[in-house]
Every structure is written in C-alpha cells, then in structure tokens.
Amino acid sequence: MNGKLYVFIILTILGMVCIGHTNLYGQKDIVLLVKDAPDQSRLQNDDGSYSGNTFYSDLTYLDDAGVVKQKRFKAPTDTMRITVNRPFVEIGMQFKGIEEAYFLLKNGDSIDVTYRNGFPYLSSRVNRNLTYSYNLATDIPNRTNSKNFDVLTLMGDNMFYYKMLQKNPNHTKLCPSIYKDYCNPFDLAPQQEKFIAALKDTLAANGSRIDNGFYSYYTYHMGWRTSMWEMTQTIYGIKKISNILSIINEESAEYLSYRRLLRYAFISPAICKSEWKVKEKQGFSYQYDKIFGHIVSLNLPPKSRNILLEFCVEGVVEGGSAAQIKALTTKFVEVTGNKRFVEKQLMEAEVTFESGDKLNLIDANGKATNLDEVLKRNRGKVVYIDFWASWCGPCKAALPHALQLREEFKGKDVVFVYLALNDKREPWKAAVAKHKVGYLAESYLITNSRSSDFLTKMGVELIPRYLLFDKTGKLTHANAPGPEGKTIRKELRQLLGL
Incomplete structure (x- = not known):
C-alpha cells in the first residue's frame, strides 16, 4: 500500500474517533476533552478567606427527561460525554465557586476545554466557526470585572451586601474582597448595558458566521440578562417588575x-x-x-x-x-x-420506599443486610453507631476524632458502625475511602432512609447522631456523645468494664 495513502487512512480513522458520534441508540454525543482544569470549588479572597460552594459541579446540563445532570471532573485532565437527542445543549460550567457560566453546544461535536485566567474556553475539533460561536459572549468587552467575574454575577450577588450596608454602613468589613469595589450593584448597570449592546452589534455584524441556533440563543441571552437583573431588584424589594x-x-x-x-x-x-x-x-x-x-x-x-x-x-x-x-x-x-x-x-x-421496622443496609460491595443482623453478629461486644453522610459538613469534621477514638479502643470488645443517611452510593463510597471510615470499623449505606420506621422511632433527623449498645444488644444511649470528647471514652470504658 502506498505510504501516503496509509497515513491518510489512519488519520481519517483517528478523526472519526475524535469527533462526536451517534451511539447505538441513535443518540448523539457531545465529547468534552478537558485539559488542566483548575479547582473551581472556591475563590481565595484578598484577606486569605474563601468564598465558594463546597457542593459544586464542574458541569451541569439537562438530559432529555428534563433532569438536571451534575458532573464533576475525575481529574484535571478528563473526558466527559453528554448524550442527548437535541440539536443544541446549554451547559453550565462552574467558575471559582461563585459563578455558573453558560455555553450553548452543538450536538455531535468534540470540544477541547482549556482555561484562560481560570475561565473555560471551548474549541471545536469539527468546525472553526463553532469555536467562534461557543465563545462569542465570552470575548466581548465589558462582560467581566478585573477578577474575570461576569458583571451580572456581581450585580446579583452584591445586592445582599448592598442591602446590608444600607442598614449598617459598618458591615463593609463583612463584604468579601471580590465585591468590595462594587458595593453598589447599580454602579454596574451601565456596564451590563454596554455588554448587551456590544453583543447585539456583534451578532448583527457576524451573523453569517454562526448557525441560526446560536443566533437565537444569544438573542435570548440578552433578554435573559435583563430579566435576571430585574428579578434581582424585585426579590430584594428595590422595585417590582411590572409584568x-x-x-x-x-x-x-x-x-x-x-x-x-x-x-x-x-x-x-x-x-x-x-x-x-x-x-x-x-x-x-x-x-x-x-x-x-x-x-x-x-x-x-x-x-x-x-x-x-x-x-x-x-x-x-x-x-x-x-x-x-x-x-x-x-x-x-x-x-x-x-x-x-x-x-x-x-x-x-436512590430513593426507595422499603418500609418496616428494619433499617436496611448495604456494604461497599453491594451486599445487603440490616441493623438487626449487624447487632446480632456483634453480640458480646459494645456497639457504637455513627449516623453520617458524605454531604454533611459537621459529620466529616468529626471523622478525624472518630478515627482517633477507634485507634484508642483498638483490640477492645467494641465495634464502631458507620451508617450513611440519605446518601448516594458513589459519593458515599468516595467519602468512605477518603476519610478511612472503614478502617477498624464497619461501614454501610442505609437504603431505606426515607421510609424506615426505625429512624422515625429513634427521631434520627439531624446528623451526626450517635447510638450506643451494650454487649447484650440493648440500647443504652439513644443520643450518645460524639467521638471528640472525654464523655464517650468514659461511657465506653464503663460498658467494657474497664
């Protein structure tokens, strides 16, 4: 075979692999190839403090059922697929834990996601005009401030501090540094208007370069920005939207x-x-x-x-x-x-409607059991139960103390059991691994958190929550002390006869 022809065939096959494709169900994929994504969960303020959202998602979109799908990158360099039947999909990408930036994507495309000053930049592998369309609003002047935040984000978030400062001017000390230059959001309104005008002019001058879907989207986007600002003023009682x-x-x-x-x-x-x-x-x-x-x-x-x-x-x-x-x-x-x-x-x-007195559980391997079986299996030992969840900040803050407690009672007749309440399987498994919850302990996910009569009977609503059982399996403390203090150590020693 001719060498040049061979190279052409190989490159063609690679190109087919790289671009978006139709899957076995007739649906198309959008493939996002993320490179060197920064941590977008939070922003460090000038004073060293942090602003942001611990429970953020790197990527958000709507599936064909209308369900909001939230994804996090598994690593700074990652590949992610969006499978939908629609010709265009709007995604939201997190920026420094403060802002959700919106992009309209064309179905069937493969897109390189890189970052400029921490902000996503999208490049199509299929069509150069798509790259232009994806970043059209991003590149227009007057969209951002010096820290690269969208002016609309600042106008909306800063309204809270504006109202607070109206009541007490001394509250300026509480205003995060990203907002301090914009303590009056109304000062930013002219910049928003300039941005919308520039976007309108750009659409008029470059209409031939963009698909009708993008033209309609950016036309909608201009009205959306105006409506968001009007609703912000309405919610904070500044003015009432007429209709x-x-x-x-x-x-x-x-x-x-x-x-x-x-x-x-x-x-x-x-x-x-x-x-x-x-x-x-x-x-x-x-x-x-x-x-x-x-x-x-x-x-x-x-x-x-x-x-x-x-x-x-x-x-x-x-x-x-x-x-x-x-x-x-x-x-x-x-x-x-x-x-x-x-x-x-x-x-x-992961909601189920299993009812009854039993508290149903699964372990990390998916093996089913229940609390009665756990207590029966550990008869002859003291059992200390910790209700927690991967999404619960106070629960996770207590886990280092829990690890220390387990180390202290290592080799003694006491079993530490961790039960995840209202949690999802994958985040739970990840948190168990990260915080060593399974070390010197038994760890389970509750599968009937919403319908268990046991939880209702015990009044388990807020977590963390702790239960203590003696060696006969009798509940001795329905609201036992947490792992961080001396009290739980004293109670455990008493039950162990030490």
Missing part, C-alpha cells in the same frame, strides 16, 4: 439558564412565604405541596409550568419523607403526564 409573565419564553424551556430565571421569578418568592415554611431544629423546611398548588393555580404555559413543578419534585425528593415524596410525585404525574421525570429523579436520588 412577571413577560419573562415566560416557552421556546427556551430546554435552557438551564431559563430554569434559573423561572426559579428566581416564581419559586424564590414562594418559599419566602412564612405560611409555607416549617421551622426545624436547624433552619427551615418547605411545604412543597403548597408551593406546587400555587404554581398550578397560576395557569402558566405548560412547559414553563412543568419546569416549576419539577423544582417542587426535586425539593421534596431531596429532603422529604417517603409519604411526602409519593404524594407529590403522584400529583406531578397527574398534572404533567411526565412519569419518566419522576422515575429518573427517584433513581438519581
């Missing part, structure tokens, strides 16, 4: 950013109503069934209404009881007919 229904745009229902705007406009004010909030031992919970009924009563267009009702389902699935979840998801299917969304939500949240 809230004017923000409804059914054609934008598949955009993440549109969902954010709807939440701002209809859900945020709703959950602030005192009659729809229930005071708990720590903070508040929300009566999503009442919020659901309120949304239905507004007679909104179906796509926008359904998005708002999805927020209610997401809320109750995240923190509701089995009975609450069943009731609201049933209502949701009756109103929207979207059973697939409910099924995917329950699957993503």
